Amino acid sequence: MERKDEAEEAKSKVSVIETWLRKHRLLYVGATRHPFIHSIRDGSVDVSSFKRWLEQDYIFVRAFVPFVATVLLKAWKESFDATDLDVILSGMASLNDEFAWFNKEASKWGVSLTNVAPQKANLDYCRFLESLMSSEVEYTVAITAFWAIETVYQDSFAHCLEDGSNTPEELRDTCQRWGNDGFGRYCHALQSIAEHHLEKASDDVRKRTEAAVLDVLEYEVAFWNMSQGDT
Numbered sequence: 001m002e003r004k005d006e007a008e009e010a011k012s013k014v015s016v017i018e019t020w021l022r023k024h025r026l027l028y029v030g031a032t033r034h035p036f037i038h039s040i041r042d043g044s045v046d047v048s049s050f051k052r053w054l055e056q057d058y059i060f061v062r063a064f065v066p067f068v069a070t071v072l073l074k075a076w077k078e079s080f081d082a083t084d085l086d087v088i089l090s091g092m093a094s095l096n097d098e099f100a101w102f103n104k105e106a107s108k109w110g111v112s113l114t115n116v117a118p119q120k121a122n123l124d125y126c127r128f129l130e131s132l133m134s135s136e137v138e139y140t141v142a143i144t145a146f147w148a149i150e151t152v153y154q155d156s157f158a159h160c161l162e163d164g165s166n167t168p169e170e171l172r173d174t175c176q177r178w179g180n181d182g183f184g185r186y187c188h189a190l191q192s193i194a195e196h197h198l199e200k201a202s203d204d205v206r207k208r209t210e211a212a213v214l215d216v217l218e219y220e221v222a223f224w225n226m227s228q229g230d231t
């Protein structure tokens with residue numbers, strides 16, 4: 001029995017991304033099971049924290065669009081697989097809907113999205129996005145960072161919709177936005193694309209991609225901290 005398990009394990013080679021997720025498990029869990037997410041899931045969330053998150057996230061997503069545009073540009077230049085473009089474009093299309101959603105959500109909560117000052121954790125994260133927009137950053141680095149950014153939200157908000165969660169009705173829309181199955185499939189598609197490029201990448205590019213993923217996870221933790229008011 002044991003022998004067979006070992007043989008099975010040897011056959012299914014662990015992917016680069018899976019290896020990183022195992023290696024950096026604590027940080028990944030820190031980003032996707034943050035106290036802010038727990039508070040949404042158990043219904044104890046502080047309304048002012050949620051509103052702060054909403055205001056700040058709108059600013060972040062404004063900066064995220066040009067980042068995704070540069071990922072699209074790199075895919076067009078550096079990837080010979082047309083599905084890369086299709087998947088990234090579908091991500092851009094959902095960002096378009098997201099702005100309409102932010103406006104609707106803001107009016108529901110009595111929040112104004114204009115004239116919000118970005119907080120430090122947000123500025124830092126946006127500056128990091130901007131650094132990834134440089135044409136000197138390889139497509140492999142950029143698409144994998146993109147996957148990580150989307151996946152943190154997918155994993156976090158899907159957790160708030162699982163059986164046994166106690167997410168308040170008025171927050172379910174937010175959780176659905178990123179926690180729905182379609183968004184989950186889109187994140188998997190991004191993961192396959194990233195993995196495909198990582199398999200072919202040089203050690204140097206792989207190292208820099210791993211560092212970028214770790215940066216993303218750290219910025220996400222800081223972003224949740226900021227939302228809770230502990231900047």
Ligand SMILES: Cc1ncc(CNC=O)c(N)n1
Nearest residue numbers: 057060061064149150153223
């Ligand atoms: C801070 C942060 N990280 C990831 C996402 C999800 N991507 C686009 O919406 C987001 N909205 N905000």
